[in-house]
Amino acid sequence: MKKIILCSVLIFTLAVETSCGSRFQNTAGGGVVSGESVSGEAVSGEAVSGEAVSGEAVSGEATSSVTEENGEHTEKKPVNITFTDARGNKQKLKTDGINAGDAASYLSGTLDEPMYSFVKDNHFYCLDIETAYQDGQILCDIDDGVSDEDQDSTPLDWGEYRGKLYITCDMPDLPNGDSQEGIQFRIIDLNTWETKEISCSEPYDPFFVDVFVYNEKIYVSPYDNAPNKLDEIDMNGKKVRTISFENKEGKESSVDVQGIVDGKIYYLTGKDNLYVLRSKDLATGEEKKVLQYELPPCPDTKNAEVQLRMSGDNLFIKQEFWHSEKWKQEYRSYSDYRLYCLPIKEGEKMKCLGEHMAGADFINEDVFYIDSKHLLHRLNLKKGTDKVISKRKYGYVYCTDEGLFAYKYDIWDEIIGDVYDDEDYGEDILYYMDFDGGNEKKLY
Numbered sequence: 001m002k003k004i005i006l007c008s009v010l011i012f013t014l015a016v017e018t019s020c021g022s023r024f025q026n027t028a029g030g031g032v033v034s035g036e037s038v039s040g041e042a043v044s045g046e047a048v049s050g051e052a053v054s055g056e057a058v059s060g061e062a063t064s065s066v067t068e069e070n071g072e073h074t075e076k077k078p079v080n081i082t083f084t085d086a087r088g089n090k091q092k093l094k095t096d097g098i099n100a101g102d103a104a105s106y107l108s109g110t111l112d113e114p115m116y117s118f119v120k121d122n123h124f125y126c127l128d129i130e131t132a133y134q135d136g137q138i139l140c141d142i143d144d145g146v147s148d149e150d151q152d153s154t155p156l157d158w159g160e161y162r163g164k165l166y167i168t169c170d171m172p173d174l175p176n177g178d179s180q181e182g183i184q185f186r187i188i189d190l191n192t193w194e195t196k197e198i199s200c201s202e203p204y205d206p207f208f209v210d211v212f213v214y215n216e217k218i219y220v221s222p223y224d225n226a227p228n229k230l231d232e233i234d235m236n237g238k239k240v241r242t243i244s245f246e247n248k249e250g251k252e253s254s255v256d257v258q259g260i261v262d263g264k265i266y267y268l269t270g271k272d273n274l275y276v277l278r279s280k281d282l283a284t285g286e287e288k289k290v291l292q293y294e295l296p297p298c299p300d301t302k303n304a305e306v307q308l309r310m311s312g313d314n315l316f317i318k319q320e321f322w323h324s325e326k327w328k329q330e331y332r333s334y335s336d337y338r339l340y341c342l343p344i345k346e347g348e349k350m351k352c353l354g355e356h357m358a359g360a361d362f363i364n365e366d367v368f369y370i371d372s373k374h375l376l377h378r379l380n381l382k383k384g385t386d387k388v389i390s391k392r393k394y395g396y397v398y399c400t401d402e403g404l405f406a407y408k409y410d411i412w413d414e415i416i417g418d419v420y421d422d423e424d425y426g427e428d429i430l431y432y433m434d435f436d437g438g439n440e441k442k443l444y
Helices: 001-008
Strands: 029-032 041-044 054-059 065-069 072-076 079-084 090-095 096-100 105-107 118-120 122-125 131-134 139-140 154-163 164-170 183-189 195-199 210-214 217-221 229-232 239-244 256-261 263-273 274-281 287-296 304-311 314-325 330-343 352-357 357-365 366-370 373-380 385-399 404-408 430-433
Touching: 029 122, 054 131, 105 164, 105 256, 118 154, 154 210, 164 210, 210 256, 217 256, 263 304, 330 357, 330 366, 352 366, 357 385, 366 385, 385 430
Parallel strands: 041 263, 041 287
Antiparallel strands: 041 274, 054 096, 065 072, 079 090, 090 287, 105 154, 105 210, 118 122, 122 131, 131 139, 154 164, 164 183, 183 195, 210 217, 217 229, 229 239, 256 263, 263 274, 274 287, 304 314, 314 330, 330 352, 357 366, 366 373, 373 385, 385 404, 404 430
16 A cells, blocks of 8 residues: 555645545545645644645635635635644634635545545545446546557546546556656546546656646656655646745755645645644745644654644644554554644634544544544534444545445555465455444445
8 A cells, every 4th residue: 555655645634614525534635635725834744644635725814805716706714813732832823714616636545545535525436446436336437548558557546626537647568568657647527538648758756746636737746856846747748847845944854745725835844743834826936834733742653644634613633653563474554543623713722532543534523533443433522422333343434424435444454565365355345324323335
């Protein structure tokens, strides 16, 4: 799995919405990025990684304005609060407004989780190498319309953006069998089902990049060799420019691009458990600090990652700690989580919701998390209730507005090392249920 091997980058997402937008669990996303976004500066751990950005965004300075998105007028509301972080320090969060819709998609999920899954715009997507599924139903064949000579390229990461699927693939082998450097982008229009491919002119290693799609541009962050830069690629595969970022924390701090919203790139830096979120305007190049906070030190490992995301009126911060141990005759790499919540109200305090979680996702005032025994909980922040909603063991959970998607726990998903025979691995079994764990049904 890409994340286990690479400790891939989590995406910082700050958005106000009624659906969960992007995932928040053993990912991606990252990413998603499938997600929502925030503006400003942020802090990131020793390794920041994530899922995607989707939904509504925060950006700019404290001024009210009215903008038009997709034909609808939305009023930006300034955010300017003082809060207490997890170490008891007074901090500030400043943004100039919240705007729905104008957020990049982060291509993630294919090598991070079972069946290459992510949530975007209240839909659950998964991929079985050749076929894409939406909400448990077949969506399309990702190879449809692609020439035979390109069939040996392998899908790596993917995401949905403005009615199109974007899939990163490694370059197909040459006729003599030699491998090529670089990335192909496969694009499928979900309205016309037209498929096209773009070969990127830069020699990126497809296993060591984070990719965002925004306003007819593709943004690539090659974090193995240029962590402080982001390349802008046009839809012909040509690099237009390289965007660099300020890093006041110095060489000991890495820069992790978290998302693009309202024409601004958001990135995290961190040093000595102090995290900072910054924004950079794509048009003017202006950089601003939005947020900083401090977390308690890591327990018994320095291999930690940090992810932020907004849901309802709460900012969630997840610290992920990676561990490795011998299991039977194999080695397993697994993670657990420490989850914090900051209500976005004047004078509120950041609270730790739990430690040693195996995964989590949330929607509005509900947090759905998997405990260290892999049991699925529903924690309601408003009522203060916490109960197990299923006796089945799960490894991953995803929220939509209407219910939960969850994968059955399989310890073989955590095994690393040599290639094993197929019979050594379990199956990725996907379930759907309502928010109380009822009406559970097996989808795959």
